[in-house]
Amino acid sequence: MGDAAPAASYSWFDHTADIGLEVTAPTLEALFETAATALFDLLVETPAAGGASGGEKREIRAAAGSGAELLVRWLSELLYLHDAEGLVLRGFEIVELREDRVTGRAVSERYDPVRHRPRTQIKAVTYHQLLLQRQEGEGWKARLVFDV
Amino acid sequence: MELVRLDEHRWEIPRRGSMRVPGRIYANERMIGAMREDQALQQVANVAALPGIVNYSIAMPDMHWGYGFPIGGVAAFDMESGVISPGGVGYDINCGVRLLRSSLKVEQVSHRMTDLVNALFRNIPSGVGSARRDIKLSHDEVRRVLEAGAAWAVRSGFGRPEDLEHVEAGGRIPGPDTDAVSDRALERGRAQLGTLGSGNHFGEIQRVAEIHDEQAASALGLFEGQVAVTLHSGSRGLGYQVCDDYLQVMLEAARRYGIELADRQLCCAPLGSPEAKRYMGAMAAAANFAFANRQMMTHWVRQTFESVLGMGPAELGLDVVYDVCHNIAKVETHVVGGVEKKLCVHRKGATRAFPPGHPETPAAYRSVGQPVLIPGDMGRYSYVLVGTMGAFRETFGSTCHGAGRRMSRSAAARGARGRPILRELADRGIIVRSESRATLLEEIPEAYKDVAEVVDVVHGAGIARKVARLVPMGVIKG
Numbered sequence: 174m175g176d177a178a179p180a181a182s183y184s185w186f187d188h189t190a191d192i193g194l195e196v197t198a199p200t201l202e203a204l205f206e207t208a209a210t211a212l213f214d215l216l217v218e219t220p221a222a223g224g225a226s227g228g229e230k231r232e233i234r235a236a237a238g239s240g241a242e243l244l245v246r247w248l249s250e251l252l253y254l255h256d257a258e259g260l261v262l263r264g265f266e267i268v269e270l271r272e273d274r275v276t277g278r279a280v281s282e283r284y285d286p287v288r289h290r291p292r293t294q295i296k297a298v299t300y301h302q303l304l305l306q307r308q309e310g311e312g313w314k315a316r317l318v319f320d321v
Numbered sequence: 322m323e324l325v326r327l328d329e330h331r332w333e334i335p336r337r338g339s340m341r342v343p344g345r346i347y348a349n350e351r352m353i354g355a356m357r358e359d360q361a362l363q364q365v366a367n368v369a370a371l372p373g374i375v376n377y378s379i380a381m382p383d384m385h386w387g388y389g390f391p392i393g394g395v396a397a398f399d400m401e402s403g404v405i406s407p408g409g410v411g412y413d414i415n416c417g418v419r420l421l422r423s424s425l426k427v428e429q430v431s432h433r434m435t436d437l438v439n440a441l442f443r444n445i446p447s448g449v450g451s452a453r454r455d456i457k458l459s460h461d462e463v464r465r466v467l468e469a470g471a472a473w474a475v476r477s478g479f480g481r482p483e484d485l486e487h488v489e490a491g492g493r494i495p496g497p498d499t500d501a502v503s504d505r506a507l508e509r510g511r512a513q514l515g516t517l518g519s520g521n522h523f524g525e526i527q528r529v530a531e532i533h534d535e536q537a538a539s540a541l542g543l544f545e546g547q548v549a550v551t552l553h554s555g556s557r558g559l560g561y562q563v564c565d566d567y568l569q570v571m572l573e574a575a576r577r578y579g580i581e582l583a584d585r586q587l588c589c590a591p592l593g594s595p596e597a598k599r600y601m602g603a604m605a606a607a608a609n610f611a612f613a614n615r616q617m618m619t620h621w622v623r624q625t626f627e628s629v630l631g632m633g634p635a636e637l638g639l640d641v642v643y644d645v646c647h648n649i650a651k652v653e654t655h656v657v658g659g660v661e662k663k664l665c666v667h668r669k670g671a672t673r674a675f676p677p678g679h680p681e682t683p684a685a686y687r688s689v690g691q692p693v694l695i696p697g698d699m700g701r702y703s704y705v706l707v708g709t710m711g712a713f714r715e716t717f718g719s720t721c722h723g724a725g726r727r728m729s730r731s732a733a734a735r736g737a738r739g740r741p742i743l744r745e746l747a748d749r750g751i752i753v754r755s756e757s758r759a760t761l762l763e764e765i766p767e768a769y770k771d772v773a774e775v776v777d778v779v780h781g782a783g784i785a786r787k788v789a790r791l792v793p794m795g796v797i798k799g
Binding site for chain 2: 185187188189190191192237238242246249253256257290291292293294296297298299300301302303318320321
């Protein structure tokens, strides 16, 4: 990431029954990391950093037919880990990103009703109006909708 | 978007571009104004462009912008030329509603409402990672749930055999294919059977506030001042996973079969294809999980009332009035152009509303029509309706499913921030327990349309008939 590159960021947009996410990032890797952070910010309220010491490193993989669909698969994988295994993930780091697959790492801890407060539970990451594109000039932008 | 008004309650989106049939919308003038503000009408038109769609792409008055298909949409497809789309069913396969009536009058329970709501909240798990400690299933056992549906729950001690007579499809969609359900779906289902979920899912203790149709109400065993319980939940993570798994399959299938999509979420496969057959088997399995889920919660509702009120089952009379699917695709026989035809009817946020005399309408209700359960918001009211010949003729035996959202979740949360929502509701006589404060804020009553207006449209259009209005007294949410 060059010094001049703008920082990655995300914002929510309104969708009547559901929730839309918009992410911009200087690199595709940063975009995947930021989208993952956004997902967990939506799911759980975690007390200020340092609440839990450490946590395990967890490797996460996803594959799909195209770049935009890969983003959906990546986030769906994270959502599965949250819903099925009760994991809360943070500190995302993309290790390898190809056209059709991604490998990432994150710090993983178990959902703990004492430390974590549930925010908005989402059912799925949809393909509705899915968009992933290179920005004019520099960087990447993605838009997607979560089913609540 | 061009719209032609056909009469007081009916509107049409004329065919244009890639639309194969027109769009048909049931709404009043004010609702149409609101629908024009987002992309819901475009979504009706997008569905109208799918192969093999019959008559028109239908939207109910509670329609709002969904993902792919609009929420509140109905679309029927020809078995030869048509398609099936997981997005046309939704993630929460067989999200639905079950209504229990009781022999109790309001005055017998109102002084115990806080205890009842607290006990219900304890006995029916809701929210993240919640599950009953006494329910732990192997993957094989989950497969048996998917095979048998609500009957699995009854067999396992959750409820009574006669409950099944008053559930859509008898609590089991035929043709479940457990081999078509992934291990991931089984894994998510294993821990979540018998849980309410979050978002708009709820359990509600209600009173029958008003009877609109004495004869139908009497057939349904409803009377003014009666205590009733409504459960709104679906197939939980198992259903979400099945939908997610098959969206990937269908994205690929749509490419292979050359089906053009206005939105990836509309991805689908021809009804005769292997992909469609596998999805239908997996969908039926997930729907059966949802029926079992609501059946288990029914049992816990009964146990809760028994222990809090110290009364026996005979005295409480917590019988199932009916249980309907709101998100499903089914193969049904309908009359098209004067000829009986098998069709695949997608109902996404819509309710089956079969008429009096239909063989699938339970014997007890055959003279009045199939019960239709329409939840409103947690502060106002819900409705019980019955199906009509009008619905059977016009909307493939379908009607609306709820209030429909008026505000986005963030707008609702902004409006509710800092407000003592629980106190506000308590002042209106409604005790609410919620696992998550965020859910509570997003689900405030004013976030929803007035369900009375929605119901008036379907009643006025003759695609359902009003029977009774229920008012909440106690609510549990995820």
